[in-house]
Amino acid sequence: MIELANVSHQFIIGKKGKERVVPVLHDIDLKVAKGEIVAIVGRSGSGKSTLLNLMSGYIRPSAGEIKIGGRDVTKLSEGEWADFRLANYGFIFQSFQLIGSMTAYENVELPLVLKGITGAERKQRVMRLMEQIGIAEYGGHYPSELSGGQQQRVSVARSLILEPPIVLADEPSGSLDSENEKTLLTMIQQLNHEMGITFVIITHDEQVASIAHRAIRLQDGKLVHQSDYRQVAAHDEQHRSVAGVDYIRQGGERE
Numbered sequence: 482m483i484e485l486a487n488v489s490h491q492f493i494i495g496k497k498g499k500e501r502v503v504p505v506l507h508d509i510d511l512k513v514a515k516g517e518i519v520a521i522v523g524r525s526g527s528g529k530s531t532l533l534n535l536m537s538g539y540i541r542p543s544a545g546e547i548k549i550g551g552r553d554v555t556k557l558s559e560g561e562w563a564d565f566r567l568a569n570y571g572f573i574f575q576s577f578q579l580i581g582s583m584t585a586y587e588n589v590e591l592p593l594v595l596k597g598i599t600g601a602e603r604k605q606r607v608m609r610l611m612e613q614i615g616i617a618e619y620g621g622h623y624p625s626e627l628s629g630g631q632q633q634r635v636s637v638a639r640s641l642i643l644e645p646p647i648v649l650a651d652e653p654s655g656s657l658d659s660e661n662e663k664t665l666l667t668m669i670q671q672l673n674h675e676m677g678i679t680f681v682i683i684t685h686d687e688q689v690a691s692i693a694h695r696a697i698r699l700q701d702g703k704l705v706h707q708s709d710y711r712q713v714a715a716h717d718e719q720h721r722s723v724a725g726v727d728y729i730r731q732g733g734e735r736e
């Protein structure tokens with residue numbers, strides 16, 4: 482699903498004429514299979530966010546190749562990346578990144594508006610997903626009127642509304658108390674299990690890493706350790722993916 486081969490990245494910083502090269506990632510080889518939950522762990526400054534930004538096309542690798550779903554994305558233009566992100570990725574952030582002037586409902590609806598989905602279908606899909614995630618009653622609330630846990634659930638709903646195959650999460654529970662963290666982690670496991678969504682999660686938190694099938698440790702921009710938490714059988718992935726799509730389409734009635 483996600484393949485990085487010999488990926489390196491360096492930033493160029495400083496004023497013109499006095500530029501300095503800051504090497505950040507070195508020869509990263511990484512494969513994330515469909516239906517996996519992969520945690521990226523490592524100390525501050527080890528390159529975790531840079532790795533996520535490379536996977537999502539916000540920055541280009543200085544060297545190496547990145548393939549998503551078999552497609553070489555290394556040379557996509559900005560416009561092509563924007564379309565590719567909309568079709569393939571959902572994003573969850575530590576700071577939720579909800580739009581404060583929009584209600585919870587409108588925040589969840591926004592990706593459908595951007596994709597040009599018509600009003601009636603939008604309403605049906607937003608209502609169904611908000612019910613599934615347990616936030617339907619907050620549809621008319623603005624983000625400032627919601628607790629941190631409720632805001633995070635709204636942002637999870639927004640990340641899933643286009644049914645992306647991959648969700649990238651950057652410290653998703655970093656602003657949550659332990660109760661809300663537990664709820665979020667259970668939700669991620671369910672979404673992975675029922676819909677076959679692939680998750681790549683940056684985290685400092687062992688609790689979060691423990692729900693992953695694999696934890697990848699970055700140290701000074703190098704991949705130093707991968708540990709298997711659970712095995713993901715290929716035929717299970719296939720089954721979960723198909724069952725998950727049915728689950729959404731049938732409004733929650735699973736076989």
Ligand SMILES: Nc1ncnc2c1ncn2[C@@H]1O[C@H](COP(=O)(O)OP(=O)(O)OP(=O)(O)O)[C@@H](O)[C@H]1O
Nearest residue numbers: 492494503505523524525526527528529530531532
């Ligand atoms: N746009 C940039 N320009 C220059 N240097 C950058 C840029 N973004 C990140 N860096 C540098 O790259 C290194 C890795 O940063 P990155 O944000 O990927 O680390 P991280 O592991 O995600 O850290 P944290 O856990 O603190 O978020 C750091 O030394 C940082 O200063």
